[in-house]
Structure formats: C-alpha cells, structure tokens
Amino acid sequence: MSQSALGGAVDWQFAATVGARLARPAGPVTEYTRRQAIEELAECSRDAEPPVRDVTRLHTDGPIPDARIVDRPEWIRAATESLRSMTGGDESAGGFLSGRVTGAQTGAVLAFVSSGILGQYDPFTADGGKLLLVYPNVIAVERQLRVVPRDFRLWVCLHEVTHRVQFTANPWLAGYMTDALEVLTADAGDDLAAVIGRLAEFVRDRQDGVLGFMRAVQSEPQREALDRLLVLGTLLEGHADHVMDAVGPTVVPSGVTIRRRFDERRHRKQPPLQRILRALLGIDAKMSQYTRGKAFVDEVVTKVGMDRFNTIWTGAETLPLPDEIDEPQRWIDRIL
Template sequence: MQPMSPPAQQTRLSVGRAVDWRFAATVGEKLARPGPAATEYTRRQAVEQLTELSRRAEVPVRELTGLNEGDQIPEARIVDRREWIRSATESMRVMTGGEQPDGNRPSFAGRITGAQTGAVLAFVSQGILGQYDPFGPHGGELLLVYPNVIAVERQLRVRPTDFRMWVCLHEVTHRVQFRANPWLADHMSQSLAVLTEEPGNDVGELVGRLAEYVRDRRAAADGSGGDPYSSGVIGLMRAVQAEPQRRALDQLLVLGTLLEGHAEHVMDAVGPAVVPSVAVIRSRFDERRRRSQPPLQRLLRALLGVDAKMSQYTRGKAFVDHVVARVGMARFNAIWSGPENLPLPAEIDEPQLWIDRVL
C-alpha cells in the first residue's frame, strides 16, 4: 500500500477521533454471537482448508485477470467473529484518522460512539465471509471468517470444499486487485480523507439539503425511480454533505461497485474450472441474498446500507461482464491504469460510455 500524500493526512480532522476505538472493539466482541456449533475437528479442518484454498485460488485469478502482484502468494488470516471485529476496528481507526490508543482517559462522547460502532460491527460480523483489508495494521491482508463460512455452507446444503473455494476466488480477487494496483489504496485514502473531514456546515444549509432529500424520496416513491444509493443511510449522508464530500462518497461507491463486480465476474468465469458444483452454489447463494428478512433485520440492513452493497454486486458485475464481452479482459484492464480511468457514476449502468471515453 502506498503511503498517503501529506494533504490527505492533514485533512483527517474529526470523524475518527470522535470514536473510542478500543471501547468499540470491546463492545463488539462482547455482543458478537457465537458461531455455529461445530466440533474442534470441524473448526480445525475449516481453518486449514481455507488457508490452503486461498493459496490455490491465486493462480487461476491471476491467469484470468492478467493482474500480477508478484511471485509471492501472501497467506490469508483465518479468523473468528471476535478476531474480525478487532481487526475491523483497527482498520476503521486508520481509515478515519483516529488517534492511536494510549493511556489517556477517553471522553464520554467517544465511549458512546465507540459503543455504537461496536454494536454495528457485532451485527456485521455474523454475515461477513471474508474481506481484503488494505488498511490493516500489518499492511494489506486477506481475512476469512471461518464460522460464517461453515454456517452458510450448511444453510445452502452445498459441498464444503467447493463453497470454500468459491468464497476464496472472490476474496483473493480483491487481494490481487489491490496488490497489483497499489494506487487503489491511496485513492481510497484520499477520498476517505475528504469524506471524514469537518464539514463546517451551518444549520440553514443542512435543513435545506434535508428538505431536498425528502422531496427526492417522494418523487422516487411516486415511480420516478432514482439512484440505488439515494435511499437509506447513504442517501441521508448525501443529503447533509457539502459538494466535496458528495464527490468523495460517489468515488468510493463507484470504486466499491467496480471491485465487487470484478470479483463476481471472476468467480463465475473461473468457477466452472475449479469448483465442480459452482452452478448450484451460485443459484442457492443468490436465492439466499433475495430471501425475505424479518422486519428488524430489514431495518438494520437499510440503515447499514446492506441493500446498496447488494446493488454493488449486481450493477458492478453487469458492467464488467459487458465490457469484457465487448473488448476482452486485456483491454478492460485499462481501468486499473489510474483514477482517471475508473468509471464515472453514470458509466456504471451505461458501460458503453466508459468504453467510448477510455478506450
């Protein structure tokens, strides 16, 4: 990962420092639900197999994408839910410019926001299968959450080895994306720096933006449609942000959509050669994503932007599928040349616009 440029470092002003990250980790670990019941043998087998499959997935991913991150294949870290929460809090602290934990007594407000953050991470820790973290304390690293992998493969009633390889293909693609293109982490850091700086808005501006947001949501409810990111927590964020923060948020959303869509494309393209039951896994996994949730879980998903995340998978994959089908993977890889070649928000749903502009 490239170091952040000094201007990006200097603009990190408030968001990360408003959270007691140590307390967030403590609360998250206490609230985290235990994983599925499993014998010690089953847990050990899952850890060993995920470690091995994450190495084996690297070669077909590199061959399909044409992205080469060097001769060495880094080891994945196989973690449980509590370990993932600890890693996530440290990564979020780094991303948002939070202070290094020290001996100073944290503020009451910091503990409140820390408790809220920990509760959110405890909820997320129940479902996340894996994650490439470019901002980890030891540099970029791939995390695979083995209790959740075991839980989902049981729910889907699929072959464990095949499902674990399928998950590894997706997550290893993220590792390859970032390690082959080190500028991606710096680009994210600079966007996050703008997004988390002190906005300095007055009350009148915020009220005006909220009123505009409400009018837009009413129009969408009347059938005029709208951007998939215009509702829920993301839509509310956009409503109160100044223009620089909105642009930074758009950059992060588009980048996330590209990265997830590219990983989904790779999973399906490589899958038939290395995952014998890939068609069954994809069908059952997609059905699980569409399944109706209890009211409380639907509310939490909306507040946390989970549905927007699902949109990233489908919209991003459609974009990558279209471009690769039209021009091939080698020419598609122009997208990794630098920030100026990343898709614009309008181009995600109209990939021909990206082809015309970049290629």
C-alpha cells in the same frame, strides 16, 4: 470533521471490546470441523491465487501471502483497528464519555455485521494488506445452502483473493480510497452528534435511506467523493463476482449450483428489524453493487476482452463515471 478528528471521536479499544461481547455466538461445530475448516480455508486462499491471476491478467510479484482465518470477535478487533487507521484515530479517544458512547455504537454495528461477513481484504493494515476469512460464517452458509464445503470455501476465496490481487497489482487504489475518505470526512460545519440526530429523523421520514441523507448534508466535494467511493466499490465487487463465475467448473465443480443458491439467499426477504438495520448499514446497497458491478464487467469483457478491460486500472481518470456503471458502452466509448 477531519479524519483525525473523526477517528479521535471513537474509543476504538472500547469499540472492539463491546463488539466482541455483543457478537452472536456461532452455531455449534465439532473441534474436528473447526480445525478442518481453518486449514482448508488457508489452503484455498493460496489455491485461489493462480486462477484469479489467470482470469484477471493482473500479476503480482513475490510469494502468495497467507490469509488470516478468524472467528467473529477476532474479525471485529481487526475491523476496529482498520477503521482507526483509516480515520487517523488514536488507540482511544480523548474525551472519555463521548469516546465511550461512539465506541459502543461502533462496536454494536460491527457485532451485527460480523455474523454475516464471509471474508474481507483489508488494504490498510500496517504490513500492506491482509486477507481475513471468517470461518464460522463460512461453515454456517455452506450448511444453509447445502453445498460441497470444499467447493464453497474455494469459491469464497476466489472472490476475496480477487480483491487482494486488485489492490496488490494496483497499489494506487488504496491511496485513492484514502484521499476520497479525507474529503468525505472533512469539516462541513456540522457537529457529528447533530448530524447523527438528523439521520435518525431522516430515516424515519424518507424511503431513500442513508445515502439520500448523506447527500442532503454534504458539500459538493463530499458528494463527489462519496460517488467516487461508491463507483469504485461497485467495480471492485462486480469484478470479483465476475472472476468467481469465470474461473469455471474445472476449479469449482459445483460453482453453478453455489452461485444459484447463494443468489437466492442474497435476495431472500428479511424480517422487518433486519431490513432496517441492513438499510442503515448500507448492506442492501452493497448487494446492488455486486449485481450492477458484475453486469458492467461482464458486458465490457464480453465486448473488448480482459486485456483491454484492464485499462480500467490505469488510474483515477480511467475508472467508470457514475453514469457509466449502468451503461458500459459509454465507458468503452470514452476510454477505449
């Protein structure tokens, strides 16, 4: 299935509408708190850029772009537009009924994700990339962790702004992701509905979740494309987590406390339904990306320094191979 065919299978407008309606309402906050959080997140997204550039040694030209501070329904609408753009879909699907069904499914997934996401850098927007920060979720987590709001907001921005710097300083990354996605969604002779049906059976019967199923139904080029995306995602998330901790207490005074409490929250046991949904959506795999990716970046930077680590951004051939993420010395030996 080509990108355009995949995108055309979803009624994206309906997905956005369903997702916005299904999104869980955020916890109650005063108007003062809401306005203050929006203003401070916008300020922190700008303040985070200089220390991120200093730590990463990645430099971008031009003024620091403003972040877009959104609520959950606004994030869902932005996410559907990004997915539509990535998959080459039209504003709405050609087949009314099938497009509505897949649109409703997509909207329901995004509604679930919208209650947990703190921020996201989207490199596929029409204006070349936009940083989104979901202020109700930031407020909810900082209250749950009982941390200093200003410190937590800047700490979150350090991670998300690192993604902005990664893609702005290395514009080839967006094209690399698009090319891998094109292979991943290429027609392998399977009807999408049949694949989804087999997915449900597979998840019931197996323990290795969505990734194991995907590998079972993909061609070899598709498996390689999936590996490329997973490795890149692990690198990007680990690099951003490394930067958050490397910035230091002069920028985020309570950063050590925030990291400890945030990691405890990440690993807290979830209710059964939550665990199933997280596995299906790959959220637990993303948690692994943070841990493995940060360990990779930490070790390489410790051994060779940030300037030599930045060789990793030269091009596709210098990215880590799948077996190098957990053995950083192999990447150092091959590239450096």
